[in-house]
Amino acid sequence: MQMKQVLVIGLGQFGFSLAESLTEKGVEVLAVDQNEAIVEKASKIVAQAVSLDATDEEALESLEPEKRDVCVCGIGDESRDAATICTALLRQMGAPKVIARAGSQVQQRILRLVGAHEVVNPDREFGVRFANQIAYENIISNVPLSTDLQLTEVKFPEPMLGKALSELKLPSKFGVVVVGIRKATSGEFVLPQGVDRISQDDRLILVSKRGAVTKMIEEA
DSSP states (O other): OOOOEEEEEOOSHHHHHHHHHHHHTTOEEEEEESOHHHHHHHHTTSSEEEEOOTTOHHHHHTTOGGGSSEEEEOOOGGGHHHHHHHHHHHHHTTOSOEEEEOSSHHHHHHHHHTTOSEEEOHHHHHHHHHHHHHHOTTEEEEEESSSSEEEEEEEOOGGGTTSBHHHHTHHHHHSEEEEEEEOTTTOOEEOOOTTOBOOTTOEEEEEEETTHHHHHHHHO
16 A cells, blocks of 8 residues: 655644654655754654745745645744645645644634635644543543544443443434443453443543534533
8 A cells, every 4th residue: 555645834843743643653744844953853753854935836836745645734823824825825736635724713714715625723622622621520532533523532421321322322312423442340442332331430432523422421
C-alpha cells in the first residue's frame, strides 16, 4: 500500500505536533515554515522540511500540493491573512483535501469561504472536551473522529448498571453505539454483545454525534 503523503504548512505548536504524530503513524510528511530554525528541527523528524513563504504562489506551487493526499494549513492566529491566502492558493492549485486551522469563528467562516474542505479549531475543541470531563465525572476521555462524530470512553451511569445492552437501546434512544468494553476485572478489551451487562467499574467505548453522550448521562 502506498504511503499517504501530507503537506503541513505552519510549524507552530499545532503544526509541529501534527507533523510529528503523522510521521509516527507512518505518514510521509512535508513540513513547511518560514522560520529556518524550526524547519531545521522538523527535518530531523519528518520526511522533508522546507523553509518558504506559503503565501508566495510560485514557492507554494513548487511543493506540488495537488499530488499530496492532504494539505494542512496550520498557520497561527498571528498570521490570519497568510492562513487565508495559503488556503485559497492550495485550493486553486488543485489540492484534493485542504484542512485549515482557525482561531475564531469568524476566521473559520472565512477559511470555508475561500475553499477549505475542513476547518479545525484545536484550542476550542480541546476546551470543549476538557469541560465535558470536568462537568461529567463519567466521561474519562473524548476524541473527535470527524466534525460530527466522537469516540468517548465512559463509566456507565449508575441507573444503567446491570442491564443488558440490548435492553438499554442506546442507538435508538440517544444515537450512541457501544463499540467496545474494557472489563474492570481483567483490563481486557472485548467486543460488545447485546446480552452483556455492565458492572460498576467497566469502561465503555462509545461512538456518537457530539452531545449524545452527555445527553445519555443526564437522562440516565
